Amino acid sequence: MEVNEGGGSHPPASKKRSRPADEGGVGVGSGPSGCGDDRDAYLPYCKPGYKRLYPEGSTNTDFKVYVESTNNDRLGNKSPIYLNHIFAMDVKGVTGIQRVNANKIAVIFKQYNTANNFINNTTFLTKYNMKAFIPAAQIDKTGIIRFVPANISNKELYRRLSSIYEIVAIRRFSKKVGQERIPLQTVSITFLSNVLPNNVQYDLFSYRVFEYIPPLLQCYRCFKFNHSAKVCNGKQRCSICGGEHLYKECDKPTEISCINCSGPHLAISRLCPIKAKKIIEKKNNISYASVAFTKQVTTNEKDFPPLPSPKSQPVNSNVSVNKSVNISANKSVQDVNKVKIVHSKDLKSQIISDNDVLMALVQTLVELANKDDSTPTNLKTIKDALIKNLT
Template sequence: MNKPPDNKVNLPPNLPALKWDKTKQSNFTSNEPVYLLMPRPNNSDNLKNVSPFLIQKAINSTCGEVEYCKKIISGQILIKTKNGSQANKLTTLTALSNTIIVEITPHKTLNYSKGVIYCNELRSIPESEILDELKPQNVCEVKKILKKVNNDLIETGLIILTFATTTLPTKIHIGYIKTTVRPYIPPPMRCKNCFKFNHVAKFCKSPKSCHNCASNNHVNDENQEKCNNITKCGNCDANGLTCTNHTTLDKKCPIFIREKEIQTIKITSQVDNKTARAIYKERHPHNNYTFAEVTSQHTSKQTTLNSQSEHQNSPHFNHPLAVQPTKPPTKPTAPTTNSLTENSMERQIMQYSDVMSESETDDSLESTSTSKQKIKILPKNTSKRLQSQIKKLNKKK
């Protein structure tokens, strides 16, 4: 059961219980927003049981209205100020009341931005020298990216720069060289205890598992240096994927690729983890279903198609008593004069001649009457050209 809010102190409108320490001045000079943390030292609950009205009044009376405030999982208050002057005033606040002591400090990561540059000319220059030269451009940390070749670390020309600003610059001057700065996308957060994502080993509640076979039976065996069991990925197995014949640390793992794309969305779009996952689901709607469901639907469709083809190819399908598929009857269309070719016209002439010859044998009439009958046999829509050719053919006969 939660404790009642810690707002027993009745504060007047001017809040005389607030305390400030003007010696704790910060040196924020930019007009960019600053992220601050308000923890409650020497208290495990932090500010979970403190009245939100008291916190809002304390912040507004110290520096005015800020951009936003929100409570994070640890119980601390995350504050985003509008500019550096608000942050300088807010860091002087030391107590909300006689019993609630706070300590407002800058956030360790949100006030900085990281970018990657490629400069081949900086391979032989040490990191300390690069940092001294780039400090006027708000660079506060330099780290080179190395690769391992034959057990030797070799520079790649890629350098991670940390800027003391929330907005990442697009260009940076390295002496006479103007280099493009790209956002640095860190690898997904992975636990070293269970090798799952989105938490660290400090807060892991799962048993320690092996990264090769996803088992937790032999991980505490100090004598076993290498796992000889069948390779199996625990993350793919937990998500219902069948392609588990790889280690959990494999960079081609589908779960690792998914988490890496979510991390890319989070950095490039500047959103939190929950929003980044929602964007990923919109881009990949098929991933909302498990792999087992997708494969079961595919196999069911394939089996029905195979059964139909086997039924048609079976010898019983061609049996005389078997019901054969019938095609819908097609209506005969009268030939048009524009679409008649020479071959089709000859066929029609032969058909009409056969009909007329039959009428001659059946009817013992005079030549004049037969000719009239021959003309009457022709359909009304017969072209004049076709009639003349039929007459010539009859005369020859």
């Protein structure tokens, strides 16, 4: 499937923005990459002329700009003395420089306009063979909509969809069948916003917007996770047998062994329980971060002052015995419920911290997802599969 970008910050628009009917062209600049036009209905389509810049009035505490070399020079491994010298001498408003990885550094500004000026400073960038761009997570956020007819092009979707946040890119998911790429009914939408809208409108029809979770990043050099081969310091491994050679040079094509779990499958297979666990962790982390950020955006102590503490009520000496008994009974029920909640939390913590139990759950999910349709899926089959993996 094709992937896209997400994350970012921008103040919301006050009303829905529709697409002008005569807009066209190709997205350019440092916005979402790989955007096409109407020559191919399924190429990603960007807002014409879009270039990722910090919007006016941004409230970030730091404005990061990523910088890479244009001649395959490992900028992240350059001497800090050299980097300090060239940026202090030629660039205004820099407050810090950080190493992101071997190929990339982050230049930090305190003001959005100085960060934007650096993006457009072609004299400096050309002089030192560099390219600069704002990371997508600082500016925009991507969601997905489902059940979109495949005969609607990305350009048409861009023109017809409207949202409370500005839409800057449309991409349709696809899958490869033989030598042909088949468009799917799932479409990703990149918004110029730090949060997703609840829905988008296609004329009168409303599509619900879901969180987009990027695919798990796997290195095609060492086949470990969460980094790419471009920055990998590990040894070259074979995705077939796990040996220290390219898969094209493998002399044991029938002795399949995963480098991560030693299972009888390729290192890139979805059947790998380690990979399945990593995918679940990634989904949980993204969901938690999204909820936490939404709460941070929507909750303000000044807007919602704390309620005053309840005043103590005078004691009535004529309170009946039955009322006292009821109060005691209610307290007992509350105490029992608190014990149940604490016990439930302890049990969840034990499950999460027990790697064997987690692996059994992951393996069970993988088996259920890959089983044939002839076997019914019910409570008994799920229970039997879980017990089998636990023992």
